[in-house]
Amino acid sequence: MGVPVGACRALACVMVASGAAVVRFRSSGGGIVGHGVLVDEEHVVTCAHVVNAALGRPPRSAEDATGQVVRLEFPLLAQLAALAPERRARVDVWAEPGTAFDGVDVAGLTLVGEARPIGATPMPLAHDDRTEGDVLLFGPVEGRPGGWVLAQLRPLVKQFRQQIDQRAHGVHMAQPRYSGTPVLDPRTESVLGILVAVATRRDDADVYAIPVTSLVAAWPAAFAPLPVSPYKGLEAFGRDDAPLFFGRDAMTDELVSAVDARGLVPVVGASGAGKSSLVQAGLVPRLAAGHTDWLFVLVRPRLRLETALAAGFARAAGSSENVPLSELEAWQARIGSIGLSAAGDLLLAATGADRLLLVIDQFEETVDDSSAPHGLLDGLAELAACERSDTVAVLTLREDAFGRFFVLPGRFGEALRRTAVALRGWRQMSSTLRSCGLPDSAA
Structure with a gap:
């Protein structure tokens, strides 16, 4: 071999x-x-x-x-x-x-x-x-x-x-x-x-x-x-790096408020502005330290978003790291048939947690104009319509890919524009975000 x-x-x-x-x-x-x-x-x-x-x-x-x-x-x-x-x-x-x-x-x-x-x-x-x-x-x-x-x-x-x-x-x-x-x-x-x-x-x-x-x-x-060096270079901060993550308290507060108020929270910003770090080392540890029992599912899909979500749900329900094919197919079928919100309710019932935070990192790499999983996009749009959902999806999305989601069929483009939080890091917010009418959040 x-x-x-x-x-x-x-x-x-x-x-x-x-x-x-x-x-x-x-x-x-x-x-x-x-x-x-x-x-x-x-x-x-x-x-x-x-x-x-x-x-x-x-x-x-x-x-x-x-x-x-x-x-x-x-x-x-x-x-x-x-x-x-x-x-x-x-x-x-x-x-x-x-x-x-x-x-x-x-x-x-x-x-x-x-x-x-x-x-x-x-x-x-x-x-x-x-x-x-x-x-x-x-x-x-x-x-x-x-x-x-x-x-x-x-x-x-x-x-x-x-x-x-x-x-x-x-x-x-x-x-x-x-x-x-x-x-x-x-x-x-x-x-x-x-x-x-x-x-x-x-x-x-x-x-x-x-x-x-x-x-x-x-x-x-x-x-x-x-x-361990506190300087991560080009790598994103993770949940374990929370003690080393400083300077984004105001943005973390804003995300906590957004998660409490609605079911979809897209975090949009320039490449390298710190979107993944803000979510993983800022938002997630803050929620974990609160009074609500949160269940966290983090996915970074590279090929099929449906498969990555099913694997994340299966692991959160107790499956091994290498999810058996039968469990993967079962969760993929559930999410496809009843939607993200109802599938999230099933996962919460199975684990006993109060609320589910689903983080889809680098969302722009999972969806393009030709192969968009429209059923999942509609499910995300449904979460956006909920004032306070037990299942909350947080997306990190590069600003240069933000505009192309508006032309996709269905309700997702409008939901994205209405709920997105613009992140301004060490760069100024680009004209792409300003032209979409997004509010400028404090760095």
Whole structure:
């Protein structure tokens, strides 16, 4: 079975951006005894048994190695392994190896003398452990000092160990002497742990890692990750980002009032003005903190709005993330036959919540002139006619797509014009909105 295209892209990205942070340890005789990873400008984490081997001691020796100096090299910075840049590092933290499954087995080192080599970009530690999902392991590759292999996280098997299932099946599986190599999250390029043990049978794809929380606990002064940055760049703020979301209290107040007064609240503004952030990090947390028991359904449909809505309703009713086809078809049929408002009532009855907030983000990407789901648009228009509906639909809509909804058949265009809230961010409200007669809301 081939590796998925998305995984291949992530693999290539990580190999270019992060592989140079991998370090390699040798014994006094020159043999490779293990690896580690540079996690910031000067600190390296590896296994204690790797340091033992580099010092010429038995791998499971309990003798404290704090203060010892070892040599390490950066193999991926060289065209040939023999030319890998070398550095010296002092052992500042030592947690004895114990057995392969019972000891902490963590060593923290600080580069001494020369700084890290140019090009050795550190790989930061992740903020939390993960128990599932794709990861990348560093392993042997013929003709090169190492490369990445796709693997699957499994739950913790003991306090200090996490099982990982490799998928390479002989392509370049992690092997002995690769202890200390990073377990990498391909999405964030952060370290989720380090490899500590591999299966000895050639047909066994299981390996074991020390999770990141154990690494941090061993040396919190050096390994504790930096706080999450409050600056999201071009990404939208989500519900969990509410403590970091400032400066839109007046607009949030206006949306709360609109949601309380009518069943359709389109939020219209320029691209990048903060529509999604205002709804997800402003409106939703404000409603959740109130006295009404709200049920929230957030959808970002990319192809068929009907399918996305049905999936959102099914998950809110208790279905799994991968909604079974039978449940998806059942909710799609309900919404199509009785309308959004009545389907919302069914969902509220099933969950016991008081009111339903349906958020359709980036609404302009789901509907165009040729494939508009007119039944759903009519359902949204019906919600707009309700003075206070138990089901409320909030749409985020780019202003440059606002006008084309007016020419669609049915009542939706007029409902949109009558209920829309214009958002003015750091840009001035464009002539498109002013020509439609929308009120100018405070930023």
